[in-house]
Amino acid sequence: MFLQTAIFRAVEQGQVDFIYHLFKVYPGFEIQDGKGKTVLPYAVECRQAKIFNLLLRMLKESGRTLILIPDTFNNSILHSAANLSANLNHIQGAALQMQSELQWFKEVESNLPVMASELMNNTDRMTARELFTKNHKELVKEGEKSMKATATSCTVVGALIVTMMFAAAFTIPGGNIQDKGYPTFLGMLTSRYSEEDFLKSLPTKMIFGLFTLFFSIAAMMIAFSSALILMLDKQSWIVFPTILLATLPIASFVWMQFPLLRDTCISTYGPGKLGKK
Structure with a gap:
């Protein structure tokens, strides 16, 4: 009991060295919890990618195949990946949390035989994919709200930039969607929000939208500063403080939104949950 x-x-806790030495000394060692769950599915449930990779590698090195032994309730390893992680607080925003959960599920699935996706458990009579949808229903809703809120706030800033740079333009280029009044150039506001869209489609739109917004802000500040310097050529004591004051709110907005852009880029195009793409 103590060893278990x-x-x-x-x-x-992700103690890779301990698990490595244990299974190196006892290659065929198997231990289960009170529900019949072994170490490998428990590592999947706890989102411990390093331990999952380690155990898979050691199985291959020993010449053994990955046997899908279900627990007492007929839950497979993939059912463990379908459970909602209890450790998502380190990921910024519900949208990225949903993307992380999808990436984890798909990467675990790619390492398992096809039959793993077809196995039904006893408690819910669901496959792993159906269980994933059930457990992540609320997270999908929160992710949709999160993305729409970000898109809306960026739309307001974008509208201000357009108004300042093109004084003659009273509407955003491309016009408005008449029934909702949303600008058409931010597709996130009118996109569908299914589970699969959180994997690539929606994060890519978020990255593109934030990048173009930052580029627009930089162009606006360059144009504003250049115009001010040309108009007040010999009054630098007014020019530079004015530029500095105008830059402060812009810089604070970029400072708040840049971590989201960085995290989205890494999460979408980085090495993946298991250290590979």
């Missing part, structure tokens, strides 16, 4: 608790606690 220690091993599962080590998996939960």
Whole structure:
């Protein structure tokens, strides 16, 4: 009992060295919790990618195949990946949390035989994919709200930039969607929000939207500063403080939104949950 608790606690905390030495000394060692769940699906449930990779590699090195032994309730390893992670607080925003969960599920699925996606558990009579949809229903809704809120706030800033740079333009280029009044150049506001869209489509639109917004802000500040310098050529004591004051709110907005752009880029085009794409 003590050994069982220690091993599962080590998996939960991501103690890779402990697990490595344990299974190096006892290659065929198997231990289960009270529900019949072994170490590998527990590592999947705890989102411990390094331990999952380690166990898969050690199985291959020993010449053994990955056997899909379900637990007492007929839950497979993929069912463990379908559970909502309890450790999502380190990821910024519900949209990126949903993307992270999707990436984890798909990468675990890619390492398992096809039959894993067809196995139904006993408690819900669901496949792993159906269980994933059930467990992440609320997160999808929160992700939709998060993305729409970000898109709306960026739309307001974009509208201000257009108004300042093109004084003659009283509407945003492209016009407005008449029934809702949303600008047409930000597709996130009118996109569908299914589970799969959080994997690539929506994050890509977010990246493109934030990047073009930052570029527009930089162009606006260059134009504003150049015009001010030309008009007040010999009054630098007015020019530079004015530019500095005008830059402060812009800089604060960029400072708040840039981490979102960085995290979205890394999450979408980075190495993936298991260290590969």
